[in-house]
Amino acid sequence: MANVTLNTEQQLYVLDHGHGYSCFGFANARDHANQMAERLKRPDLAFGEADFGALSGYQKYLAAVEAWGKSPLSRKTYFDPATDPKAARVLERCQEAKAKVRLILGDTATGRTWLDEHDVVGRIGRSTGALKVPLLIKPGTDAGIAILTACLLVIIDWESGEFLFRHPRYRAPDLLIRLVEDANRPWEVLHDEQVVARFPDIGKAGAYVAFMRGETVEPRIFQ
Structure with missing residues (x-):
């Protein structure tokens, strides 16, 4: 297991894996733990007032992931907190249909796109593990990258050009x-x-x- 320390200035858990480091935000840990606690009907897994920014918060997150992995819910696709329910439903349909799509991601608070040109075209897959998250699988490959589903502004059917999902705040960039x-x-x-x-x-x-x-x-x- 990684050694975890706190970066309170940037509100990050810093994970030392022995061969490298990764980071996980305090807010991410809280939001994921609380989402899983609610859906599992396990209030004991939710963050308390003292958990945010503390090592106990990361332990709560790990406990929530473990509980989720042992539940029937682990057979379903897991979406980031704040994912638009309409976007989640469209991604599920696209995965089932093995449809090629184009994703536009950005700031859902403003509707401003990030102008990404890489890793935004492919078909929708799903990861393995306790949290089976949506993946974008590029044409000609079997591997994929996790989709930031809470940042989806638009999902476009590649063949027809139809907007399958459009966030209400999305505005095409000038x-x-x-x-x-x-x-x-x-x-x-x-x-x-x-x-x-x-x-x-x-x-x-x-x-x-x-x-x-x-x-x-x-x-x-x-x-």
Whole structure:
């Protein structure tokens, strides 16, 4: 088991695995433990006032995961706290249908996208273990990465371009293409007056803008 210490300034549990370190936020531990405690009907697993920012809080989280893994609920997909229920249902349907999708993630409080271009296209899978979380499996592979389901703004069917889920606060980003004096990459894309990408030709810049606004454009066209 990892040795756990506290970083109170950044509100993190720091896990020393012997061969490297990882971090887990105080708020994450609390929210996950409380969610599992509620669904398991085990109030003893929920955070108390003294657990936030204490080692006892991380132990509560581990106990909740262990209890979840021993319950029938462990056979179901586990979603992050604050995941929109509609997004969760769409992900489940996409997993069953083995459908290829495009994900747009960002800040659900503002609807602002993170403008991710990597690891956002693939089919939906599910991890193993006590918490079976949704995975995005890229085309041509069997492995996947965990989806930040609480940060989903849009889920798009890749074949039809249909928005299967759209967060009520989502707004397509306003992007501007401009020509600058650069011999290698003269076409810039700006978002909120900040340069977010540069391209050697306007076709790639246009494809990037279309992709970031939700069109099902193959990323390899502009990457």
